[in-house]
Amino acid sequence: MPISPNQGSTAGGTTVTITGTNLANASSVHFGSKTATITANTPTSVTVTSPSGTGTVPVTVTTPAGTSNPLSFFYIGAPFKSSLSPITGVTAGGNTVTINGTGLSTATTVHFGAATATPTVINDGQLTVAVPAGTGPGPVSVSVTTAGGTNNGFSYTYVDAPTVTSLNPNSGPASGGTVVTVTGTNLSTTQSVTFGGVPAAFSVISDTSLSVVSPPTPDGQPGPADVVVTTTGGSANIGFTYLAGPGI
Known part of the structure; x- marks a missing residue:
């Protein structure tokens, strides 16, 4: 007499089908001492x-x-999440997020706001998931659904991709040291600026402007x-x- 599924939330509410023979006119089904x-x-x-x-x-x-003879049913508690990393990403989605916690082995769905994604379960304490596309920039709640229920409490922030429209000035000596104003959009979360692969010192002025010092060429x-x-x-x-210096 199979039972499917054979596990569910400690809170109850799981739809369970028991198959066998001579089951017509069943008067009761007991889960332990409960009906x-x-x-x-x-x-x-x-x-x-x-x-x-x-x-x-x-x-x-x-x-x-x-x-009938008894079959085993396993109660599973709601999952617990201890960390989510990274906590931000591009609005288009696609980057991978790692969620750590407990009770994650039966995870079936991860919600990012109204969007859903199917996770890859590493073990009971960890899963990874590809972030679905967001509807726009800003924070959304993150929840994990398992056979034991749903747990939320984390936030993930979608960030629009940057654009760069101009440099002022757009040239300078190969020795570096030129203070350049970078103009564009969505620049407030800038993590790095490179010139030909060489890191440059920068400061964020606003969401549309950066001040950068050009490094010397390698x-x-x-x-x-x-x-x-x-x-x-x-x-x-x-x-x-990068401009050549004068010579006489």
């Missing part, structure tokens, strides 16, 4: 809503002809360099020209 609510019954199956409970309990079906030679601005929402780039 389940019968929602459907045929000669070969009984569907019930599990009562609340803890641990492992025997499940039996009673009909006018007697009581070989001391002039030429074009790609300026890359990286934020928590992604990266954007624009061209800068």
Whole structure:
């Protein structure tokens, strides 16, 4: 006499189907000492809503002809989340987030606001999930649903990708030291600025402006360099020209 599923939330409410023979006219189904609510019954199956409970309990079906052999049902507590990393990412989604906690082995869904994603369970204490696209920038609640229930309490912030529209000035000596104003959008979470792959010192002025000091070129030679601005929402780039110094 199979039972499916054979596990559910300690709070009860799991729809469970028990299959077997001679099950017509079932008068009761017990989960341990508690009685389940019968929602459907045929000669070969009984569907019930599990009562609340803890641990492992025997499940039996009673009909006018007697009581069946017991099957085991496992109660699972709601999951607990201890950390989420990273806590921000691009609005387009796609980056991977790691969630640590307990009771995560039966996780089926992770909600990011109204959007859902299917996680990859590493073990009972950890899962990873690809973040779904958001509807726009800003924070959303994060919840994990397992066989034991749903637990929330974390927040994830969607950040729009940056744009860079201009550099002023857009050239300077190969020795570096030029103070450059970078203009664009979504720049407030800037994490790094590089000139041709070389990190540059910068400060955030506003969401649309950065002040950056050009580093010297690695070989001391002039030429074009790609300026890359990286934020928590992604990266954007624009061209800068290193100039040759005068000679006489």
